[in-house]
Amino acid sequence: MSSRTYQLSAENVNVWFGERHVLKDVNLAFPSNQVTALIGPSGCGKSTFIRTLNRMHELIPSAGFGGKVLLDGEDIYGDGVDPVKVRLKVGMVFQKPNPFPTMTIQENVLSGLKLSGRKNPNNEELVETSLRRASIWNEVKDRLNDPALSLSGGQQQRLCIARSLAMGPDVLLMDEPCSALDPGSTRRVEETILELAPQMTIVIVTHNMQQAQRVADQTAFFLSEDGNPGHVVEFGATEQVFEQPVDPRTNDYVNGHFG
Amino acid sequence: MTVNADSTQRRKLATKPFAKADRIFFGVARAAAYSSFVIIALILIFLIGRAIPAFQTQGIIDFAFGSTWDASASPQKFQLGPMLWGSVLISLIGVVIAIPLSISIAYFIEFMAPKVLAKAVTTIVDLLAAIPSIVLGLWGAFVFSPIAAGWAKMLNQSFGWIPIFDNPEQNFLRSPFIAGIVVAVMIVPIIASITREIFSKMDRDIINAALALGGNRESTLRKVILPTASGGIVGGILLGLGRALGETVAVLYVLNISFDINWGQVLQARGGSVASMIISKFGEANPSEISALMAAGLVLFMFTLVINSIASYIVAKAQPWRK
């Protein structure tokens, strides 16, 4: 196992909001072409952690960070690293579908190009491949110029996935991507994740234990007890975390005894 | 059957207020609401009544668009054209200056400043709105005009070849340019506070998504924030425009009011403003001129009313995604 190249890894990640220590010494490695699920009770710092992976805390003045996040061997928090460049390699899908309301379906897919000022030789092709990879092409191919908000919630979420994929990221972060969706749409998104998995590194936060077991190769269990900062209690292959957890607290959580 | 029909008959679910306090409160609220209609109607009736003689002697079209105002000629000529256009010109200058300023202020408050500073800036901008316009006029005349005249001179020297910056007389005081800036100072608080309100209600996830897609601050503002907020901002701009059109005293102090129509040479020392003209002539006007001034007020009133209605319509309707 030691020969595996880790594309993305977190080393001793700590996060503070003002005086509050929210995450303590998180060490996780995300191997290429695998799906990692982050689970844990509400408020334990899963979103906070996943946002450190593409430097999304930049906008919160009170946020403080300690540790390293290595992407292809380079610390994305290193001196002189442009967070915008980091986000081009590490895409993100949010909890609530959030297509740009003023744009059409097609414009949403291409919005990353516009925002980053990147050029692409063949936009039409990029739109199609991105939408195909997000498994929504067949549903929208005849209405690419309709407003993005004319789609259903589940379709909007897959459009948001397509929007991220259009930038060709190496890593895709998903923070509870299905929590606002119905079971049918959830299944579609899960299928999409499984189709994408062989090509990229995926990190997904979920409250749904079945979902973690369906999509994730490995799982990390976060916990923050009695006001202590959140930390990783257990991390390993999904099967092992769910079937034979080492820590009794993991066992309680995955079997629905708390959280 | 009759029993059925009775029990399924449609009744109103809303009830009249029972408690006495409620009834009094409802009455007061209703009276206050209706009284605004009544007041507007009364003002209109008064203005129309007083304006009719002027419209009859001058003709409505000539009155609104002609360009001579002479109370000593016979027959007297009262034509509003240069003032009406002057009001529009000054307001446009004010709005053009105020828009980028207001949007920058709103962006700074909502997306850049730490909480304490954001509060402070908000308060200062709101204070700006509270400055009485006479104070602004005096400041404009004695403090600001000489400074702005210096800017105007620089503009003229660098860009004098563009017709709007032409000024053969080289007198840079009391121009529409200066009046426009003073008006901008008055409407920045309006546009900035509406824009800030819209920004603060925007879905943060949309902004986060833009950043996550590799946007920087500037492209996020231009491609995502402004388009999403545009309806509300345009509404705010039109409200500011309404205020600018009606501005009276402050403009009077910094503008040389002239019926020699100024189409757009903004640095030259002549311009128009309906409201300021009314106040400058009112003191010495004879009865027929007063009727003409009332008519001028009526025209301005209608104009502003139209702008404001458009504004509220846009604010309400232009953002279908904000349910």
Ligand SMILES: Nc1ncnc2c1ncn2[C@@H]1O[C@H](COP(=O)(O)OP(=O)(O)OP(=O)(O)O)[C@@H](O)[C@H]1O
């Ligand atoms: N911007 C912020 N400012 C201050 N505190 C914050 C901020 N964001 C998160 N926190 C705090 O950090 C802790 C972790 O929050 P986080 O959102 O990461 O939890 P989570 O595990 O994602 O929970 P959930 O499952 O409910 O989404 C919480 O106690 C929260 O109150």
Ligand SMILES: [Mg+2]
């Ligand atoms: Mg969360």
